[in-house]
Amino acid sequence: MRRFKALSAVAALALVLAACGDDEEPEATPEETDEPAEEDPAAEPMTVATDVGVTEEACPDAVNADNGCIYLGTLTDLTGPFAGFGIPLTAAQAAFWARVNEMGGITAEGYDQAYDVDSTTYNQSSGWDATEHARLYEEMEPNVLALAQSLGTPTTQAILDSLKANNVLTVPAGYTSLFNFEDVILEASANYCVETMNSVDYAVETYGIGSVMSVYYEGDYGGDAAAGAQNAAEFNELEFTAVPTQPGVENQAEAVAAIVGGAPDLVTITTGPAETATIVGGAVAAGYTGRFIGTNPTWNPALLGTEAAPALQGLYEVGGTFYEWDADTPGHEAMREALDTPDDVNDGYTIGWIWQYALQAALEAALGNGDLTRAGLVEAANSLESVDYEGMLPEGAGNYAGGPEAQIRLSRVNAVDPESTTGISPVGDFFTGPTAEAWAPEICYEGLG
Numbered sequence: 463m464r465r466f467k468a469l470s471a472v473a474a475l476a477l478v479l480a481a482c483g484d485d486e487e488p489e490a491t492p493e494e495t496d497e498p499a500e501e502d503p504a505a506e507p508m509t510v511a512t513d514v515g516v517t518e519e520a521c522p523d524a525v526n527a528d529n530g531c532i533y534l535g536t537l538t539d540l541t542g543p544f545a546g547f548g549i550p551l552t553a554a555q556a557a558f559w560a561r562v563n564e565m566g567g568i569t570a571e572g573y574d575q576a577y578d579v580d581s582t583t584y585n586q587s588s589g590w591d592a593t594e595h596a597r598l599y600e601e602m603e604p605n606v607l608a609l610a611q612s613l614g615t616p617t618t619q620a621i622l623d624s625l626k627a628n629n630v631l632t633v634p635a636g637y638t639s640l641f642n643f644e645d646v647i648l649e650a651s652a653n654y655c656v657e658t659m660n661s662v663d664y665a666v667e668t669y670g671i672g673s674v675m676s677v678y679y680e681g682d683y684g685g686d687a688a689a690g691a692q693n694a695a696e697f698n699e700l701e702f703t704a705v706p707t708q709p710g711v712e713n714q715a716e717a718v719a720a721i722v723g724g725a726p727d728l729v730t731i732t733t734g735p736a737e738t739a740t741i742v743g744g745a746v747a748a749g750y751t752g753r754f755i756g757t758n759p760t761w762n763p764a765l766l767g768t769e770a771a772p773a774l775q776g777l778y779e780v781g782g783t784f785y786e787w788d789a790d791t792p793g794h795e796a797m798r799e800a801l802d803t804p805d806d807v808n809d810g811y812t813i814g815w816i817w818q819y820a821l822q823a824a825l826e827a828a829l830g831n832g833d834l835t836r837a838g839l840v841e842a843a844n845s846l847e848s849v850d851y852e853g854m855l856p857e858g859a860g861n862y863a864g865g866p867e868a869q870i871r872l873s874r875v876n877a878v879d880p881e882s883t884t885g886i887s888p889v890g891d892f893f894t895g896p897t898a899e900a901w902a903p904e905i906c907y908e909g910l911g
Contacts, residue, residue, distance in 0.1 A: 663895030743770030
């Protein structure tokens with residue numbers, strides 16, 4: 463106001479001087495205008511691009527009635543060899559998204575539109591059968607934005623070409639090194655190859671081993687871990703033997719005979735939990751006195767109720783790629799509160815919860831970009847340089863922008879502990895062994911042999 467009055471006085475003086483015949487040009491004065499003020503672009507509503515699996519309508523039984531809905535698919539194992547893993551994993555996944563919805567859903571600064579997440583409407587069990595997995599995927603694919611879970615390495619590989627062709631971002635319930643090379647796969651912790659390299663290095667340092675045998679399911683689940691054992695054996699100049707086996711407790715006699723006959727210092731196992739109990743229990747009963755280290759999916763606390771329990775407690779350890787159920791972190795606290803410590807607690811719940819953090823981060827980033835299309839979600843996921851796991855994974859996890867070189871190489875080893883909630887306790891902290899430290903990322907199982 464003061465500036466306007468001062469300018470008016472100057473204008474008046476100029477008019478007086480002009481009337482007196484002064485030849486001096488009057489000073490220019492600002493002119494008022496009736497043109498409307500320019501609108502702030504930030505105030506304009508921002509739109510979100512969508513294509514498949516995202517609706518403006520609320521989810522069924524929505525927590526937030528004004529939110530839209532993001533539909534995620536789930537392909538798990540509720541009846542096959544990994545049902546003991548798939549059941550808790552899927553329950554924890556549902557609890558994770560319920561918590562996200564209760565906190566307002568998927569939101570982004572500048573966007574009025576928010577979304578609840580539905581991970582239960584399109585939820586199917588394939589029984590760890592690759593053909594059934596592919597069939598069920600084809601049924602749900604037209605209705606979902608992404609997959610919150612695809613349990614199993616061979617089963618996920620059976621749909622991988624379609625995932626890539628249709629830009630369906632997928633959270634795998636598996637750890638093969640293949641996933642580090644696929645843009646549509648949101649892997650989390652260290653893969654089977656890295657985990658097993660670290661486990662063998664641990665055995666070299668702890669037990670002074672000179673030979674290692676790998677007993678494993680054929681394919682890109684067991685084969686990846688076996689390749690990691692082979693890599694570590696070569697690095698440490700150990701004798702290495704590969705013994706493939708098939709699912710089913712009735713199919714483990716040859717593996718047991720190979721262990722007893724070969725008497726390696728260390729046996730790495732990559733099977734299901736029931737097969738692990740059969741192999742360890744059978745070999746020890748036949749006189750084997752060496753050590754066993756299984757990959758993470760070989761353990762289930764229910765094994766403490768089997769005849770193999772004494773052998774497992776005495777000679778078996780299991781790799782770990784995340785902080786287990788009892789850990790003291792904000793994420794573990796939230797998980798335990800959401801799940802109310804079920805009677806059958808195992809770390810399927812823990813990893814089921816952990817695996818969803820990266821997908822949540824990708825959804826939020828995609829919404830922030832205004833692009834919740836499938837392609838937009840894949841692009842957002844691969845731009846993530848870090849993910850907040852609320853302390854549930856070791857530092858360094860969640861860098862998807864860094865490519866295969868950025869994959870996490872940390873794991874640890876756990877001993878059987880009947881006093882812990884999930885039947886195992888860590889032997890030490892997370893570490894990267896010398897084999898994994900020197901390793902150039904590759905699809906490990908392709909080099910097995």
